[in-house]
Amino acid sequence: MESINYQNFRIEAENICVDYNGKVALYDANLRLKPGQICGLVGMNGAGKTTFFNALTGFVNISKGKIRINGESLRSAQKDQTIAYVPQSEGIDSQFPINVWDVVMMGRYGSMNIFRCPRESDVQAVKDAIERVDLTDHLSTPIGNLSGGQRKRTFLARAIAQRASILLLDEPFAGVDIRTEKLISELFIQFKNEGKTILLSTHDMIHVREFCDLVLLINKTVVAYGETSEVFTPENITTTFGGISPDFLFGPES
């Protein structure tokens, strides 16, 4: 009965648990996302957001549960370049000696030969991706010389160049300028129309209301999951953030 549904879902995570050397980081977490859906992942620091991403990318092994991507195993999703991960700014070494072009080209590595020699189609994909994030003037700029927003766009371009149908974004709006924020939100709408599935973690409640069809509130496990309008209530948010009132989070007017 379950297997019939697999065809309809891009991401299916069922009762997944992750522990690091016996320390539980995430337990009994469930998530189902369809093509064209944007889902916000909301929780405190240490609530397991990054762990959730790590599990979905296969960077950590799940100790229990099941992950299916397009109805298939994570391993074959990796081989098919289905999932792209856009790291949060602190997750990468910004002083690494590499330029914008080479970072975006890394999005093509998985589909290249063993020497990672770019074919013409790879070069084109990288060009297009860089154009979409408006960084054509910075092709050979080292990432260390970019602003936070430009660096964020570089990694977004890498995900675009990868042609992934699932995008996982860790804090895409943290520390970016207004221009980048606007560009990212426009891209989200385009991605949605292209049928891509997006899971993004954020601290900013306003962004959740603005972009996300669905919201997943987590605190080591799923606190609430569903349509943003139904699930994103002050009560649920209070539970997610361990009893801190939503007044404190939103300001008194909300």
Place this chain on the structure above:
Amino acid sequence: MELCSFLTLDSFVTDPLTHGFMRKALLMSSLVAAVCGFLSSYLTLKGWALMGDAVSHSVMPGVVVAYALGLPFSLGAFIFGVGSVALIGFIKQKSRVKEDTVIGLVFTGFFALGIVLVSKIKSNIDLHSILFGSPLGISLSDVKQTIFISLLVVILLSIFRKDLMLYCFDPRHAKTVGINVFFLHYLLLTCLSLAAVVGLQSVGIILVVAMLITPGATAYLLTDEFDNMTIISVLSAIISSLIGIYISFWFDLETGGSIVLAQTFIFLFAFLFAPRYGIFKLKKFFAGYK
């Protein structure tokens, strides 16, 4: 006598070349330096300096046991090098002791075992040449081994150059697009052990870590492009080896120490005068104050 003869730069360079052992030392040390310099870019970017120190010290008992059993010393060194890393990983996972502490205690333990073994196993092992290197007294079989290992490491690094760069930069992305991160991790470790083995002939076990990190650190201050960093790292390593050997020949100094000191001076030069990242940002200086 010697002081007179290098009044001309020409004889300073050519006189040592009349000795067979010097030609061999210069060639072999340049090869070893190139290999270590190549790897150095990856180690410094990955933050594996302490790991390099650990592996290079841990090969000591392997070298001693291999010599005693008449096996190629590189084999013994390789087994103990990789073994030390496995042991570090195991202890870290199974105890609450912090990683840098575990690394420190494992490699000193291995190193101590090596020293004890040398004193116990009666053979023609020269402790001094293991500890401090002996590029001037390298034997023919060692030459063959060194060339073989060096070529192996260079080929491996060349094939997986881009994957290793990605692994150092963003292992999570590598994993996400189906690249075998586990393999790359152990590939880098293997190359590290092998490079430590060839490097110790030039400068000895105690200083070989310098060969593995200083050229990369120097290059990191001079460029923002990964490929350039590798080239600069290799060149600075080779130049240091040549300078070190010449200096040690003319002034009768310890060769390994001279090579590493030459590397350190090149690093200090970059540290002070690198166009962009040096203390006296020369680029800005020449561009005038805006």
